[in-house]
Amino acid sequence: MARVVVVGAGVIGLTSALALEEAGHDVQVIAAAKGNSTTSAAAGAIWYPFKVGPPEKASVWAGTTLRWLTRLAKQSPEAGVDIVERTELAQDDRTPWWAPATPGLRKVESTDSKPLPNGARFGWKFEAPRCDPPVFLPWLESQLHCPIEIRRVLSLGALIAETNAGAVINCTGLGARTLTGDRELQAIYGQTVITAPGRIDLAHCLGDERDESRMFYAIPRRAEVVLGGCAELCPDDRPTTTTRAMTDAILSRAAAMGLEPGPVLRESAGLRPYRPSVRLERDPDEDRIIHNYGHGGSGFTLCRGCAEDVAALL
Numbered sequence: 531m532a533r534v535v536v537v538g539a540g541v542i543g544l545t546s547a548l549a550l551e552e553a554g555h556d557v558q559v560i561a562a563a564k565g566n567s568t569t570s571a572a573a574g575a576i577w578y579p580f581k582v583g584p585p586e587k588a589s590v591w592a593g594t595t596l597r598w599l600t601r602l603a604k605q606s607p608e609a610g611v612d613i614v615e616r617t618e619l620a621q622d623d624r625t626p627w628w629a630p631a632t633p634g635l636r637k638v639e640s641t642d643s644k645p646l647p648n649g650a651r652f653g654w655k656f657e658a659p660r661c662d663p664p665v666f667l668p669w670l671e672s673q674l675h676c677p678i679e680i681r682r683v684l685s686l687g688a689l690i691a692e693t694n695a696g697a698v699i700n701c702t703g704l705g706a707r708t709l710t711g712d713r714e715l716q717a718i719y720g721q722t723v724i725t726a727p728g729r730i731d732l733a734h735c736l737g738d739e740r741d742e743s744r745m746f747y748a749i750p751r752r753a754e755v756v757l758g759g760c761a762e763l764c765p766d767d768r769p770t771t772t773t774r775a776m777t778d779a780i781l782s783r784a785a786a787m788g789l790e791p792g793p794v795l796r797e798s799a800g801l802r803p804y805r806p807s808v809r810l811e812r813d814p815d816e817d818r819i820i821h822n823y824g825h826g827g828s829g830f831t832l833c834r835g836c837a838e839d840v841a842a843l844l
């Protein structure tokens with residue numbers, strides 16, 4: 531089995547490293563930062579395909595990840611994954627592209643006796659695994675044999691020469707732009723507001739992306755709720771600071787949904803590493819490099835499916 535270096539310790543790097551170890555490889559993760567300093571820590575982080583492509587592949591990766599996360603929720607509660615019921619409001623009753631990945635998906639229609647929130651006529655209900663990044667990321671790390679080495683990699687080619695690794699897996703998210711010069715990779719800014727539960731049901735998640743300029747989600751965790759959000763294309767050096775205006779907008783959208791969250795605990799923001807297609811392939815010029823980046827708003831939704839494909843490629 532190969533000695534493999536995984537670059538990146540967000541959800542994509544850590545799940546890739548775990549799948550590779552399970553396949554019997556000798557794995558070392560190297561990352562400029564881990565835990566709270568990654569985009570992954572800023573995520574909601576519920577299973578839901580959003581801002582990701584291409585649909586046919588994303589659907590398969592998402593289906594594999596859904597099964598894996600569901601198993602973790604049942605077998606390893608210490609991983610910080612739980613199953614919640616999600617209601618996704620919809621403009622019309624067309625079946626969503628991610629339906630093939632979602633067993634038990636059912637359409638709901640607004641009625642006078644059971645109206646859907648915010649004037650929606652339709653919605654989709656399904657069981658969705660939700661990760662809690664401050665618990666899940668350290669849990670993934672704890673499953674690995676070698677401690678993560680913290681340092682910035684300046685060149686993937688030089689890293690191969692230096693480590694003599696049989697393979698280097700590039701899981702650097704937005705950092706891949708500098709490492710590979712990939713101009714298709716773009717940053718999409720997102721902000722969340724984390725509140726005490728208040729009167730929000732912690733077994734239920736609500737999402738509404740009918741109008742992307744006013745998108746909304748309420749993702750419950752074990753003792754708090756993540757309210758979001760926004761998806762603004764931006765330069766990848768945009769600071770991940772939060773704004774008061776967006777916090778106020780998110781809280782007023784929550785009120786319009788009929789939700790009554792508790793006090794604001796903190797705010798958070800991050801840059802989604804978006805690409806029209808996730809890049810999961812061997813590098814055309816150096817076949818010891820495998821790329822796995824560009825998961826947009828769906829890193830937690832696709833992580834295991836992509837990790838298994840990386841292991842299969844190796």
Ligand SMILES: Cc1cc2nc3c(=O)[nH]c(=O)nc-3n(C[C@H](O)[C@H](O)[C@H](O)COP(=O)(O)OP(=O)(O)OC[C@H]3O[C@@H](n4cnc5c(N)ncnc54)[C@H](O)[C@@H]3O)c2cc1C
Pocket residue numbers: 537538539540541542543560561562563564568569570571572573574575576577578681682683684701702703704705706709719720721722758759799800801802803823824825826827828829830831832
């Ligand atoms: C507000 C918000 C809400 C979100 N909600 C959800 C959700 O509900 N569900 C979902 O599935 N997804 C969600 N996402 C998207 C998800 O967070 C991302 O898709 C995911 O975090 C990408 O993971 P990653 O590991 O590729 O990148 P990152 O988490 O950014 O990790 C990249 C890693 O690479 C390292 N790195 C980068 N460059 C270098 C270098 N040169 N040398 C060494 N190391 C390097 C970094 O230090 C880091 O360790 C959300 C994102 C945001 C911002």
